[in-house]
Amino acid sequence: MDLFSRSWTALREAVAELSDEDFARPSGCTGWLVRDLVCHLVIDAQDVLITLVTPAEGEPTRDAVTYWDIAETLPTGDDPLDALTVRLAAAYGEPWLLKFHLDDVGSAAGRAAELADPGLRVGTRDQVLTTGDYLSAYVLEWTLHHLDLVAHLQDAAEPPVEGLARSREMLEQIAGSAFPASFSDKDALLVGTGRRAPTDAENTELGELAAKLPLVLG
Numbered sequence: 001m002d003l004f005s006r007s008w009t010a011l012r013e014a015v016a017e018l019s020d021e022d023f024a025r026p027s028g029c030t031g032w033l034v035r036d037l038v039c040h041l042v043i044d045a046q047d048v049l050i051t052l053v054t055p056a057e058g059e060p061t062r063d064a065v066t067y068w069d070i071a072e073t074l075p076t077g078d079d080p081l082d083a084l085t086v087r088l089a090a091a092y093g094e095p096w097l098l099k100f101h102l103d104d105v106g107s108a109a110g111r112a113a114e115l116a117d118p119g120l121r122v123g124t125r126d127q128v129l130t131t132g133d134y135l136s137a138y139v140l141e142w143t144l145h146h147l148d149l150v151a152h153l154q155d156a157a158e159p160p161v162e163g164l165a166r167s168r169e170m171l172e173q174i175a176g177s178a179f180p181a182s183f184s185d186k187d188a189l190l191v192g193t194g195r196r197a198p199t200d201a202e203n204t205e206l207g208e209l210a211a212k213l214p215l216v217l218g
Contacts, residue, residue, distance in 0.1 A: 015038055067137040068174060179209065180205040
């Protein structure tokens with residue numbers, strides 16, 4: 001729960017520090033500018049709020065690691081939902097409106113997470129999770145999107161080191177194999193999710209794990 005809050009706060013603070021010009025720069029998400037990614041974060045925050053007030057009965061069907069589905073192909077930006085996000089982002093017009101909306105909804109999502117009972121069962125995507133597992137899964141979401149946000153921005157603050165470490169751990173559990181110790185947490189996440197291609201040397205170090213990559217989380 002604490003790591004969710006630290007990761008989410010750091011990501012929102014990074015958005016708050018963006019200049020208007022930064023919103024028109026590319027992000028680490030294929031086909032999205034920074035403004036599109038920030039719009040996606042607004043939608044993510046809404047999802048968190050909705051899920052936290054959607055109690056579920058029955059035993060959990062997913063946990064923080066199995067929450068993620070693995071797609072077969074990398075995103076191209078042509079998916080209808082991705083395209084809708086681009087249109088929504090453009091509709092804001094001014095960057096400060098996006099900043100305001102993310103601060104407003106994002107702060108509410110952060111407070112709701114702090115007040116949530118980690119043992120409560122909630123429903124989302126036709127699955128049942130404990131609140132604790134759901135929020136833990138979002139540490140990976142926030143960390144990856146923080147990396148996406150700053151991918152082409154010089155001097156921008158990167159995700160908290162503890163969020164990077166936990167996200168790497170979850171990605172390794174999803175992969176069923178550890179990344180080489182020579183990989184930094186950031187590089188393991190970028191290469192592991194297909195956000196950048198491995199170098200020839202990295203590919204050699206990955207060994208059999210290379211055949212499982214990239215892990216396209218959805």
